[in-house]
Amino acid sequence: MAVVAAAFGRDRRIFFRYRLQILRIVLDPLVWFAPLYFLGRAFGGGPFRDYTSFALLGVAVTSYIGTVMWGIGFSLKQDMDTGVLEANWLSPASPSLQLLGRVVWSLVLGTAESLLSLGLAGVVYGLQGQWQALPRALAYIGPMLVALYGFGLGFAGLVLVVRQANTITDAGQFILSTLSGQSMPVGDLPRGLAALAMALPTTYGLDALRTLVLGGAPLLPLPVEQRLLAIMAAALAAAGAAVFWAVERHVRRAGTLALH
Amino acid sequence: MAPVEVSDLSKRFGTRVAVDHISFSAEAGEVFGLLGPNGAGKSTTVRMLCGLLLPTSGVARIAGHDVARHPVAARRRLGAVLGGERSLYWKLTGREYLLYFAALYGLRGADARRRAGDLLARFRLDDRADELVERYSTGMKQRLALARSMLADPAVLLLDEPTAGLDPVSARLLRDEVRAVAAEGRTVLLTTHYMEEADELCQRVAFVTGGRIVALDAPGALKRRLGGGAVCRVELAGWRPDLSLPGEAVAIGEGRWELRVPVSDPAAELPALVAQAAQAGAAVLRCESVEPTLEDVFVAVAGQALRA
Amino acid sequence: MSALWAGVRRSLLMKLRYPDFWFAYLAWPVIFPAAYLLTAGALAQGGHGFAGYRADIVSGTLMWMWVNVTCWSVGGALRQEQTGGTLESNWSSPAARWALLTGPALTDIGLSLAGMVLGALECTLLFGVRWAAPWPVAAAVAVASVPWVLGVGLVLAAMVFWAKDVSVMVNLVRGLFMVACGITCPLAVLPGWLQRVGGALPMTYALDAMRGGPWGTDLVRLLGFDVGLAALGALLFAGVEASVRRRGALGTY
Numbered sequence: 173m174a175v176v177a178a179a180f181g182r183d184r185r186i187f188f189r190y191r192l193q194i195l196r197i198v199l200d201p202l203v204w205f206a207p208l209y210f211l212g213r214a215f216g217g218g219p220f221r222d223y224t225s226f227a228l229l230g231v232a233v234t235s236y237i238g239t240v241m242w243g244i245g246f247s248l249k250q251d252m253d254t255g256v257l258e259a260n261w262l263s264p265a266s267p268s269l270q271l272l273g274r275v276v277w278s279l280v281l282g283t284a285e286s287l288l289s290l291g292l293a294g295v296v297y298g299l300q301g302q303w304q305a306l307p308r309a310l311a312y313i314g315p316m317l318v319a320l321y322g323f324g325l326g327f328a329g330l331v332l333v334v335r336q337a338n339t340i341t342d343a344g345q346f347i348l349s350t351l352s353g354q355s356m357p358v359g360d361l362p363r364g365l366a367a368l369a370m371a372l373p374t375t376y377g378l379d380a381l382r383t384l385v386l387g388g389a390p391l392l393p394l395p396v397e398q399r400l401l402a403i404m405a406a407a408l409a410a411a412g413a414a415v416f417w418a419v420e421r422h423v424r425r426a427g428t429l430a431l432h
Numbered sequence: 433m434a435p436v437e438v439s440d441l442s443k444r445f446g447t448r449v450a451v452d453h454i455s456f457s458a459e460a461g462e463v464f465g466l467l468g469p470n471g472a473g474k475s476t477t478v479r480m481l482c483g484l485l486l487p488t489s490g491v492a493r494i495a496g497h498d499v500a501r502h503p504v505a506a507r508r509r510l511g512a513v514l515g516g517e518r519s520l521y522w523k524l525t526g527r528e529y530l531l532y533f534a535a536l537y538g539l540r541g542a543d544a545r546r547r548a549g550d551l552l553a554r555f556r557l558d559d560r561a562d563e564l565v566e567r568y569s570t571g572m573k574q575r576l577a578l579a580r581s582m583l584a585d586p587a588v589l590l591l592d593e594p595t596a597g598l599d600p601v602s603a604r605l606l607r608d609e610v611r612a613v614a615a616e617g618r619t620v621l622l623t624t625h626y627m628e629e630a631d632e633l634c635q636r637v638a639f640v641t642g643g644r645i646v647a648l649d650a651p652g653a654l655k656r657r658l659g660g661g662a663v664c665r666v667e668l669a670g671w672r673p674d675l676s677l678p679g680e681a682v683a684i685g686e687g688r689w690e691l692r693v694p695v696s697d698p699a700a701e702l703p704a705l706v707a708q709a710a711q712a713g714a715a716v717l718r719c720e721s722v723e724p725t726l727e728d729v730f731v732a733v734a735g736q737a738l739r740a
Numbered sequence: 741m742s743a744l745w746a747g748v749r750r751s752l753l754m755k756l757r758y759p760d761f762w763f764a765y766l767a768w769p770v771i772f773p774a775a776y777l778l779t780a781g782a783l784a785q786g787g788h789g790f791a792g793y794r795a796d797i798v799s800g801t802l803m804w805m806w807v808n809v810t811c812w813s814v815g816g817a818l819r820q821e822q823t824g825g826t827l828e829s830n831w832s833s834p835a836a837r838w839a840l841l842t843g844p845a846l847t848d849i850g851l852s853l854a855g856m857v858l859g860a861l862e863c864t865l866l867f868g869v870r871w872a873a874p875w876p877v878a879a880a881v882a883v884a885s886v887p888w889v890l891g892v893g894l895v896l897a898a899m900v901f902w903a904k905d906v907s908v909m910v911n912l913v914r915g916l917f918m919v920a921c922g923i924t925c926p927l928a929v930l931p932g933w934l935q936r937v938g939g940a941l942p943m944t945y946a947l948d949a950m951r952g953g954p955w956g957t958d959l960v961r962l963l964g965f966d967v968g969l970a971a972l973g974a975l976l977f978a979g980v981e982a983s984v985r986r987r988g989a990l991g992t993y
């Protein structure tokens with residue numbers, strides 16, 4: 173626990189010392205939302221009752237994907253490049269716990285980013301919907317986040333092996349966000365992609381949130397989505413931890429922790 | 433059982449053998465040096481001792497714990513400085529940096545604060561402790577890394593090229609710190625390619641080249657191996673292997689070599705050597721006879737200079 | 741000049757050695773536009789026509805990607821050398837320093853342009869895009885865009901050098917292009933104040949020409965941006981060089 177708290181505190185301090193990073197967190201959701209918003213306007217909202225709110229909830233939920241991938245993968249790569257990773261890994265504290273601290277901090281950051289983007293967009297673009305349903309949505313968002321961070325552990329492992337983070341982070345975030353139904357109903361995806369989308373926890377988390385806030389029919393009955401999310405959370409957390417553990421062994425054998 | 437015990441340790445990267453069946457042990461209170469040129473396998477050995485790298489074969493023990501089998505127990509008794517200033521977080525203050533690592537070593541609350549404060553004072557960082565590390569000088573960064581390695585009150589301290597990149601004054605101050613650390617009964621294992629440093633600091637030195645230990649002894653004993661006399665150094669232009677001159681020739685620049693020959697009676701043998709070189713057709717640029725240094729021993733044992 | 745070529749060769753070699761090269765240049769330029777095409781498809785079920793939109797979306801997203809890749813590679817290159825320590829070794833060679841930077845930058849821009857052209861072809865085949873501009877116009881726009889894209893990269897490199905943070909600067913610059921140039925819609929859809937911001941960015945005119953606008957005036961404007969941005973880039977770069985000489989390349993990291 174002390175290890176998790178220490179890593180959390182370290183990342184929090186460092187974050188606030190890079191003042192410009194804060195700017196990025198504030199602006200990023202608005203920037204990425206813009207092409208969707210204008211696309212929606214170009215089509216007069218299409219068949220949606222309120223495409224702006226629809227897409228905005230999509231961006232708010234999928235921004236967690238970016239937080240996980242940038243917050244874990246990219247920063248791990250940075251630590252590797254600067255050389256601090258070795259100093260951390262030669263302490264008796266387990267690397268997975270150290271990473272968990274990083275994860276918790278990025279969770280706080282991601283939540284702040286999502287709420288901020290919802291709030292800002294509410295002002296800039298104007299929103300309708302049952303916003304008082306947000307707390308109830310936590311029952312879905314919570315397990316979704318656990319699943320997502322399990323994936324993050326696995327992704328961290330991938331970064332340690334590939335040692336190259338920019339493109340896979342950028343593209344991975346975008347692909348996963350699109351597949352989760354960020355900008356359109358999952359049902360409108362081509363058949364193969366839709367099947368992939370149904371395997372993502374973010375798809376259900378986002379779908380449940382939209383159903384609760386904007387109304388309409390969910391992909392699957394909500395209790396089923398909740399159960400699916402719980403299963404995915406358990407499975408992904410276990411798988412992510414296993415991958416990271418295996419990669420840790422590999423890195424210690426190949427000695428690739430410090431070079432770049 | 434010695435605090436550091438290495439037996440038959442090897443590491444292969446693909447087909448390249450970085451460390452080739454080395455064995456040694458280092459005692460409490462001892463400064464033990466691994467001395468060798470770049471690429472000799474020193475850092476690889478140290479990383480295996482830290483548990484950052486798994487050996488291909490062989491065993492390394494820290495305070496009796498097999499590093500590969502019981503890494504956590506071993507790391508509790510161990511401090512290490514590997515990348516020097518590269519192991520620091522630039523956007524933390526010195527104190528925050530130590531407190532963070534204190535938590536990783538299981539210290540908490542008032543204990544951690546006291547320990548961090550003590551170390552900051554000990555390594556003369558207390559007046560700048562609350563400044564961001566990015567404003568520190570290289571010497572201060574190196575001392576902060578050393579302070580970090582002392583957090584766990586370690587029985588064994590591993591230092592990989594601790595004075596690389598430091599100016600002579602900072603390097604000497606750091607060597608004083610290292611001596612003080614060993615005087616507290618800790619084992620210090622350091623790597624270096626500076627022979628003066630090994631000579632001055634280490635009770636025992638292992639010569640490493642090509643992943644093997646080619647000699648291991650106290651610096652004085654190593655020098656006595658040369659026969660207790662002196663070393664003649666003759667700087668030559670136009671040396672060739674087929675001139676069949678005695679000793680080892682070390683390239684020291686464009687078209688220039690230094691011939692190093694251990695002798696017992698320099699007054700007689702230096703002039704003879706100069707004459708012999710001239711006769712063979714090499715131009716003698718400079719000659720002297722000196723007390724043998726560790727580097728002379730290294731050249732004699734390894735047939736290779738420390739600094740290429 | 742030979743320094744320029746040495747830089748081109750070095751960065752080509754290094755690029756090909758990264759494992760994600762092929763993904764970045766072959767797959768990514770299809771995936772990115774495809775996501776917006778899919779979204780537009782979902783929206784078009786409301787009855788609006790969609791066919792004419794495809795070219796707008798593909799041209800907008802690909803052009804943005806080109807700027808994006810350039811921001812990362814050119815903007816990040818200087819910083820990478822700065823932190824990695826190769827800046828000093830490169831700059832201590834007698835070669836002209838602008839050549840050392842622009843050589844690799846031009847490789848990056850050329851490579852990513854090739855990637856975007858390939859992406860456009862792939863999209864045409866996969867999604868049946870019908871282009872508004874004839875191909876000589878499209879080619880002219882691409883060629884006329886190389887200098888301003890390079891200029892943006894150089895300006896960004898200078899910004900990164902001062903601000904010491906690649907990801908924030910890249911996000912700011914590429915975000916500006918993303919919001920204000922109508923990459924997924926005709927410029928007319930944007931609110932008036934954003935249209936005015938977009939009017940100050942070269943990509944707006946490149947897109948306008950690609951989407952069947954008056955390409956003659958668009959090209960003239962692009963040439964103006966070419967001169968202006970290249971000059972700005974050169975000026976800022978000279979500032980960086982002066983600062984390196986004064987404070988050392990690594991500065992405060």
Ligand SMILES: Nc1ncnc2c1ncn2[C@@H]1O[C@H](COP(=O)(O)OP(=O)(O)O)[C@@H](O)[C@H]1O
Binds near residue numbers: 471474475
């Ligand atoms: N992770 C690695 N992968 C492959 N080869 C390595 C790795 N680390 C070190 N080596 C090689 O092992 C040899 C010993 O390196 P090292 O221990 O760093 O030498 P030293 O510290 O004595 O200069 C060198 O030939 C080096 O190239």
Ligand SMILES: [Mg+2]
Binds near residue numbers: 471476593
């Ligand atoms: Mg080394």
